[in-house]
Amino acid sequence: MTPPQSPLNPFVWPQLQAVPGLVHGVFTRHGGVSRPPYATLNAAFGNGDSPEAVSENLRRIASWLDLNFLVATPQVHGTQVVVVDEAFLHARPKKTANGFSLIVGPQADAMVTACVGVGLLIKIADCQAVFLMDPVRRVVANVHCGWRGSVGNILAETVRVMRTGFGTRPEDLLATISPSLGPCCAEFRHFTREIPLHLWGFQVRPTYFDFWSISRHQLTACGVRPENIHAAQVCTVCHRDTYFSYRGEKTKGRMAAVIGLTSH
Numbered sequence: 001m002t003p004p005q006s007p008l009n010p011f012v013w014p015q016l017q018a019v020p021g022l023v024h025g026v027f028t029r030h031g032g033v034s035r036p037p038y039a040t041l042n043a044a045f046g047n048g049d050s051p052e053a054v055s056e057n058l059r060r061i062a063s064w065l066d067l068n069f070l071v072a073t074p075q076v077h078g079t080q081v082v083v084v085d086e087a088f089l090h091a092r093p094k095k096t097a098n099g100f101s102l103i104v105g106p107q108a109d110a111m112v113t114a115c116v117g118v119g120l121l122i123k124i125a126d127c128q129a130v131f132l133m134d135p136v137r138r139v140v141a142n143v144h145c146g147w148r149g150s151v152g153n154i155l156a157e158t159v160r161v162m163r164t165g166f167g168t169r170p171e172d173l174l175a176t177i178s179p180s181l182g183p184c185c186a187e188f189r190h191f192t193r194e195i196p197l198h199l200w201g202f203q204v205r206p207t208y209f210d211f212w213s214i215s216r217h218q219l220t221a222c223g224v225r226p227e228n229i230h231a232a233q234v235c236t237v238c239h240r241d242t243y244f245s246y247r248g249e250k251t252k253g254r255m256a257a258v259i260g261l262t263s264h
């Protein structure tokens with residue numbers, strides 16, 4: 001007998017749900033088929049989980065979003081941004097299984113697309129996934145932003161690519177910050193060598209940093225309106241029952257954060 005399937009219950013933002021032709025979600029650790037220590041909705045290949053299980057997990061995620069196409073990249077905590085356009089989609093090999101397709105791009109930590117039907121997949125466990133949506137030019141981005149991404153300011157780099165490549169005006173952008181490492185748990189004992197001086201003001205108490213505020217600060221510095229930035233304000237380390245947390249349990253499981261356009 002197969003066990004009952006627990007439903008997917010991703011974190012979503014009403015501000016993004018209100019945009020027509022846009023789907024998104026930050027999925028929890030529940031609702032998939034992976035076994036411990038990846039239980040159950042692990043979104044990442046290559047961490048030792050069964051590829052069949054990951055493939056089924058991604059199929060469920062894509063299906064929940066009504067997408068049949070996901071694009072992911074090997075994430076390396078850098079500041080490289082990939083533009084997913086028609087040429088990219090045709091040039092890369094497509095892995096099709098179980099009724100959905102996955103395209104794996106080159107190493108990068110952010111993706112931008114104006115293509116319809118394509119879900120941009122970022123995998124996280126404590127790092128931030130930051131969604132950017134330009135409802136005027138109809139362009140979306142998904143950014144993997146851990147502390148190294150914050151130090152390198154990958155958010156500014158992504159906004160720059162949206163401006164130069166798609167004509168995005170930062171003041172039009174909607175931005176969301178996923179459940180991720182919160183100021184309650186973001187201890188950096190070696191911050192003097194890991195975090196540059198200009199970010200030391202984001203300490204909430206000695207050695208604890210508020211990376212949600214750093215992301216807000218970096219986005220507003222690019223011209224994103226403060227009122228258009230919506231952080232989940234949920235700490236993954238504090239909510240390990242719902243989310244994978246690398247710091248909390250050295251987990252190998254990764255959650256999926258996906259955004260995509262379903263119409264022009």
Ligand SMILES: [Zn+2]
Nearest residue numbers: 184185235238
């Ligand atoms: Zn916490």
